[in-house]
Amino acid sequence: MSVTIKDIAKIAGVSPSTVSRVVSNHPRISQETARKVKAIMDQLGYHPNMMAKSLVSKTTQTIGIVLPRPAEELFLNFFFGELIRGIVTQATRAGYDMLMTTATSDSNELDAISRLVLGRRVDGILLLSSRTSDPIIGFLKQQNFPFVLIGRSDEFPDVLSIDNNNIQAAYDATGHFIAQGHKRIGFISGPPNLVVSQDRLAGYKKALKEANLPFNQEWVLEGDLLQQSGFRAMSFFMSLPDRPTALVIFDDLLAFGVLRGLTELGYDVPQDISIVSFNNIPLSELASTPISSVDIGTYQLGYTASQSLLRVVQDEPLLQNHIIIPHRLIVRESSINPSIRRTDSK
Template sequence: MSSVTIKDVARLAGVSPSTVSRVISNHPKISPATKKKVREAMEALGYHPNIMAQSLVSKNTQTLGLVLPHSAEKIFVNPFFSEVLRGMLAYANIKQYDILMSSANNPKEEIEAVTRMVLGRRIDGIILMAPRQKDPIVEKLLEYQFPFVLLGRSMEHDHVLSVNNDNIKAAYDITNHLIKQGHKRIGFVSGPPDLVVSIDRLEGYKKALLEAGLPVHPDWIIGEDVLQGNAFHALTMIMNSPEPPTAFVVTDDVVAFGLIRELYAAGFHVPQDVSIVSFNNIVLSELSNPPITTVDIGIYHLGYLTVQHLIRKLSGEEIEKPQMIVPHRLIIRESSMKLQ
């Protein structure tokens, strides 16, 4: 039995072979009705396009590159990444794109991975997660003039495609929640200091304190590594000071789990002795003890819209607003309470 060809599909659908080719490449100028008719014909005949041959002609691979911010071992410990990836894959599947993931242990390896993907013509566009201040990968992609989208934002380039939360406002809102509960001594546990998301959330936290006339204590702004190794003593020193914080804003739910554990180990109870609020609203935040007050940032939608934004660009669509903002909302649970 001979294999099914594009001409066979075109004959059944009542269109030209070139139209079938455009439908396969998801050309934006083909009407939805025509796309539906051609895809039904493809399904009826059992036709599957030769993606490799198609890419040689069209120079499209139907593949997106995803640059992960750390080594894979660290990434998939945090449910944030599996949920955002679920959103990415959902939209990529709708548009019949594959996602090629690359992880590295340091910025140098990240640059090398991006260079291999771009110069090797293995992908049509790149998704960059957790961009840093003065990010070398952003600069390299701009140099290559290669399509990419940020899950996050660039501090230096406001014209690049990005999908993000308003992290300054989100941190401002969750800090204000504590202030309204009567807390005046509020600490902050940050993520990696060079990440734009960490910088934005720290700014929102400070803004809320200053507007309320409350002091910003530099000693109460600590990195997430405070929960690792010998750095635990920094937390105990803060909590054993004459006037310790009565609450902490934590930049990530998983880090909040560790902070609660270490506070319990040091003899402090949450929220009776110290309130904890966090970000992301991963599934486990509701199941922790106590359930964590957190900012729902719409993780799945961040991933879904990031891929949608990039594919729209690759399809030749005019993007009027390159920076897309996903709304956030506060989820109030038992880890924070009104100061007695």
């Protein structure tokens, strides 16, 4: 049995209300009573029961995140760990805890969310990925429940969101190859239902167009977030009679798969084929050929998202509805082809 406010009250010879007011530093409590009650609390090791507190205050000091797919697939990608690192750091600093649950399949993700929301377990929700069409957003809006989206929603443009400018990011990455004189640039995309996949594809197309390079549908493949699909995409590209000389790849883990496959097949990176990818996980620079990658400030993304959510939850004014975290192309060996360079400078 843990010690309650009533126990304290009884011993201190005051009413439970008074004890409650002491813990919440109510102004109309005398110095003396406060001291006496606090002493007893310390002595008995009192800690407020958060469940009771939440029940009446209708607030939980907790934010929720729902991992968008079975966690198993998800955490394989370093990206999410980094995101969560940002979130939990900020939340903790602000005195909030983080409740994490996961959908066991794509279909019951909404169930998982409503368990948290309608069960009043959390004060706000952080959405970790944005799909092109997402019933969850509609649900949360309808419930008028505080949430922040990491990513972007085309369906609901007024939703609070933290994102990168992924169009620009892909534009930069592709432009990096164009500047080197590459004419045949392929693209390995992410899951097609993610907004970020579409944005990066759009940036790729935009760069090609501005450089008057033809867009070749055969040079665009879909991947997921795992190495294997990078490997598969690579195999396909290399089997083409007219294959690209450079690849823009949706994610570092995919790029690792591509790199590995190319090496196994005896191709040289960046000599035979150059690659650049996104997210810049810490190990990109430690690959057999250090991988050029667009750093999207993953940690910052999570940290800022948590910060915005807590602002909303606490009814503080939000400076802007959409925050863009800056990106930066980190050029490493995988995307600098010396031979092409030479051709250029001639």
